[in-house]
Amino acid sequence: MNNQSSLWADAWRRLLANKAAVAGGIILLTLIMLAILAPWIAPHSYSYQNLDLGAQPPSPTHILGTDTLGRDLFSRILYGARVSLLVGFVATAVALVIGVSWGIIAGYFGGRVDSIMMRIVDVLYGLPFIIFIILLMVIFGRNIWLLFGAIGAVEWLTMARIVRGQVLTIKNQEYVLAAQAMGVSNVQMFRKHIFPNILGPIAVYATLTIPQVMLLEAFLSFLGLGIQPPMSSWGTLIRYGVESMEEYSWLLIYPGLTFTITLFALNFFGDGLRDALDPKISSD
Amino acid sequence: MFQVILKRIAIAIPVILIVASITFFLVRLAPGGPFDAEKVVPPQVMKNLNAVYNLDAPIFIQYADYMINLVQGDFGPSFRYPGRSVTEMIFTGLPVTLELAFYAILIAMLIGGLAGVIAAVKRNTALDFIPMTIAMIGICMPTFLLGPLLVLFFGIHLELLPVSGWDSLPGDKILPSITLGAAYAAYIARLTRGGMLETLGQDFIRTARAKGLPEHQVILRHALQGGLVPVVSFLGPAIAGLIGGSFVVETIFQIPGLGRFYVEAAFNRDYTMILGTTIFFSALIIFFNLLSDIAVLMMNPRARSDS
Numbered sequence: 001m002n003n004q005s006s007l008w009a010d011a012w013r014r015l016l017a018n019k020a021a022v023a024g025g026i027i028l029l030t031l032i033m034l035a036i037l038a039p040w041i042a043p044h045s046y047s048y049q050n051l052d053l054g055a056q057p058p059s060p061t062h063i064l065g066t067d068t069l070g071r072d073l074f075s076r077i078l079y080g081a082r083v084s085l086l087v088g089f090v091a092t093a094v095a096l097v098i099g100v101s102w103g104i105i106a107g108y109f110g111g112r113v114d115s116i117m118m119r120i121v122d123v124l125y126g127l128p129f130i131i132f133i134i135l136l137m138v139i140f141g142r143n144i145w146l147l148f149g150a151i152g153a154v155e156w157l158t159m160a161r162i163v164r165g166q167v168l169t170i171k172n173q174e175y176v177l178a179a180q181a182m183g184v185s186n187v188q189m190f191r192k193h194i195f196p197n198i199l200g201p202i203a204v205y206a207t208l209t210i211p212q213v214m215l216l217e218a219f220l221s222f223l224g225l226g227i228q229p230p231m232s233s234w235g236t237l238i239r240y241g242v243e244s245m246e247e248y249s250w251l252l253i254y255p256g257l258t259f260t261i262t263l264f265a266l267n268f269f270g271d272g273l274r275d276a277l278d279p280k281i282s283s284d
Numbered sequence: 285m286f287q288v289i290l291k292r293i294a295i296a297i298p299v300i301l302i303v304a305s306i307t308f309f310l311v312r313l314a315p316g317g318p319f320d321a322e323k324v325v326p327p328q329v330m331k332n333l334n335a336v337y338n339l340d341a342p343i344f345i346q347y348a349d350y351m352i353n354l355v356q357g358d359f360g361p362s363f364r365y366p367g368r369s370v371t372e373m374i375f376t377g378l379p380v381t382l383e384l385a386f387y388a389i390l391i392a393m394l395i396g397g398l399a400g401v402i403a404a405v406k407r408n409t410a411l412d413f414i415p416m417t418i419a420m421i422g423i424c425m426p427t428f429l430l431g432p433l434l435v436l437f438f439g440i441h442l443e444l445l446p447v448s449g450w451d452s453l454p455g456d457k458i459l460p461s462i463t464l465g466a467a468y469a470a471y472i473a474r475l476t477r478g479g480m481l482e483t484l485g486q487d488f489i490r491t492a493r494a495k496g497l498p499e500h501q502v503i504l505r506h507a508l509q510g511g512l513v514p515v516v517s518f519l520g521p522a523i524a525g526l527i528g529g530s531f532v533v534e535t536i537f538q539i540p541g542l543g544r545f546y547v548e549a550a551f552n553r554d555y556t557m558i559l560g561t562t563i564f565f566s567a568l569i570i571f572f573n574l575l576s577d578i579a580v581l582m583m584n585p586r587a588r589s590d591s
Contacts, residue, residue: 123299125521128569130528131546131562135307138550138558139314215426222428223531223547235428242432242536246440256429263424 011200014276021272027265035081044072046079047230055248065250067240073251076232077258083233084259087148087217088210094152095159095213096206102156103163104190104198108171118164121157129154133216137225147226151216155209162205166198200277207270211263218259234259289578296570303566304354308347311559337361359560364552370560377542380450384533384541385526387461389519392468397515399469400476404484404511405503415473422470427529431463431536450539460537464529468522472515480511513583520576524569 015021034041044062050070058065064073106117133150140146170176170193179193214234220226221235222242229236234255241252334340341349353360359370399415406412438459439447446456483489484507492502530543538544542561549557 123295127299127303128524128527128562128565130524130531131565134546134550135310135558135562138553139310211424218426219428219528219532223535223550225547225550238429238432242428245432245436249436252432252436256433260425260429263426264420267420267424 011276015272018272018275020268021276024265024268024272027261028269031081031262031265032085034078035085038075038078038082042072042075042078044075046071046075046232048072055244055251057248057250064254065248067251068244068248073237073254076237077234077255080232080234080237080255081258083144083227083231084214084217084235084262087144087151087227087233088214090148091151091155091213091217092206092209094149095155095209096202098153099156099159100163100198100202102160103165104167104194106160107164107167108186108190108194110168110171114164118161121160125157130216130219133220134223134225137220142225142228144227144231147217147220151213154216155213159202159205159209162201163198166201167194170194170197204270204274204277207266207273211266211270214259214263214266234262285581288581292574292577296574300563300567300570301351304351304563305347307559307562307566308350311555312343314553314555337363354563359564360556362554362557364549364554364557370557373545373557374542374560374564377540377545380539381527381530381534381541381543384450384457384460384464384530384539385523387457388465388468388526388529389522391461391465392472393515395465396469396472397476397512399473401480401503401508401511403473403477404480407481412477416477419470419473422466423474425466427463427467428532428536430466431459431533434459434463435536448538450537450541456537460533460539463536464526464533467529468526471518471522475514475518476511479514480507483507483510486510509583513580516583517576517580519579520573523572527565527569 015025048071050066053066053070055068055070056062056066062072062074064077066072067076102117102121106114133154136146136150176189176193179189184192217226217233218235218238221233222239224239227233227236232240237255238252238259241255245252331340339346350360357371359374362368362370362373365373396419399419403412403415435447438445445459446453447459449456450460451457480503489502489507492506493499497505527543530541531547532543533539534541534544535547545557546561546565548554549561
């Protein structure tokens with residue numbers, strides 16, 4: 001136990017030394033807090049329409065301006081953060097559960113089980129998933145939970161590969177052989193010996209999956225196949241922004257800026273976490 | 285090596301057929317029929333429509349018919365545009381999308397490759413940091429944001445370039461190609477830099493330098509081949525991303541390509557069109573993955589002996 005905590009302490013120290021990662025982490029924490037507190041800090045309602053007001057450029061009352069229906073853009077970006085971040089975390093969690101279970105089972109049991117399971121991953125890798133997500137959204141309606149599931153079901157493949165590789169390495173180490181010789185059950189083996197040792201790579205890859213998931217959601221929402229009104233994610237805000245950018249450029253620029261900064265922060269934080277936890281994992 | 289290639293092809297064909305089957309049944313799962321339009325249609329008309337499109341046959345007969353036609357390259361009629369076949373629509377849109385994708389890849393290879401090589405050769409100088417920072421921005425900036433921003437700046441503010449259409453105004457291909465290619469230029473720059481750095485550190489490069497070859501020859505004739513391996517293996521999977529990107533770019537710039545047809549079909553619930561394009565895209569992506577695997581095998585003797 002002592003050894004483990006010092007590993008994490010080491011990683012923590014390395015992470016703090018990485019300025020880009022720390023900046024990314026701070027931006028993320030701020031965004032998460034803002035998203036959680038949105039109902040209390042949003043200066044206006046995100047759905048209240050004031051058609052008389054219409055689209056107004058940024059002003060002291062509406063710091064980022066209003067959209068064509070007179071809705072406060074800053075409040076809409078705050079509420080959009082809730083949807084976008086929720087998609088990011090939930091869909092990543094789905095991908096995590098599938099990918100980690102798949103990878104552990106394939107890596108631990110090895111042999112034919114492994115080769116069949118990894119062959120399936122190889123085949124799925126070659127498929128145009130973006131098209132299948134669109135297909136699912138069209139067939140089953142534009143439901144936010146389905147969106148979580150569909151995105152998660154796509155993003156687990158790399159996770160399965162990483163976890164399998166780690167498990168294969170750990171499985172052949174002497175302490176695992178010793179535990180096996182002592183008759184430790186499979187469940188205990190996962191829980192005590194294998195899982196704690198693959199936690200690092202899982203945490204790293206999960207952090208790097210979140211931006212990909214958010215991009216996918218924004219992509220779908222941009223095409224009008226993702227989040228539906230009156231709910232709005234950053235993707236839908238960008239979509240509206242594009243529709244009216246000729247006259248009201250702020251409607252595109254502020255949501256776009258928020259989204260890009262968030263992706264930046266997530267990528268820097270993920271890269272930093274990777275370098276801190278295991279310098280050996282390759283960057284692509 | 286031929287055995288490896290044959291094995292890959294032998295796997296690819298059943299995969300395409302399985303994808304086609306899954307897609308077929310998925311589309312049939314959809315609630316409501318293809319003719320549930322806004323206006324109510326009399327039952328007799330509905331029955332006739334179903335008979336014309338063979339929708340009254342048992343599902344497995346429909347499936348068998350569809351697959352038999354599919355193998356012959358016939359994707360069936362479009363439900364939304366009577367009288368037009370899905371095959372016909374695919375081959376109207378495909379040349380446009382392929383041309384767009386070609387320019388995008390060309391831009392990505394030229395800019396990304398050049399930036400990557402320079403960054404690797406001039407490692408840890410401004411010529412390394414600046415392009416790599418831009419590449420990071422390029423990766424983080426999604427296509428659906430970059431496109432509109434380029435339109436806003438070059439099209440609307442500077443009024444330099446047309447902002448929509450394809451082949452109708454001079455220069456209207458520039459912005460869409462850049463938009464689609466930008467993210468790939470960024471990835472290729474990073475991959476080239478990584479690959480070049482690894483290759484430049486190897487013994488045969490030292491030998492080449494020791495022989496007294498000028499530096500540009502060392503890079504062009506010796507290092508580049510090894511350095512580009514990661515790029516080539518990236519290109520296959522990149523095609524999948526390019527198709528996704530073409531949905532966005534063709535929507536933004538109103539280009540009559542396959543991507544826009546697909547998004548329109550998704551909105552119109554044109555099930556046969558969705559089914560056909562999904563199968564077609566899958567086959568295309570599987571084909572390009574195969575091609576890039578083969579190219580990597582040919583370029584890298586080590587990968588050859590491994591498999």
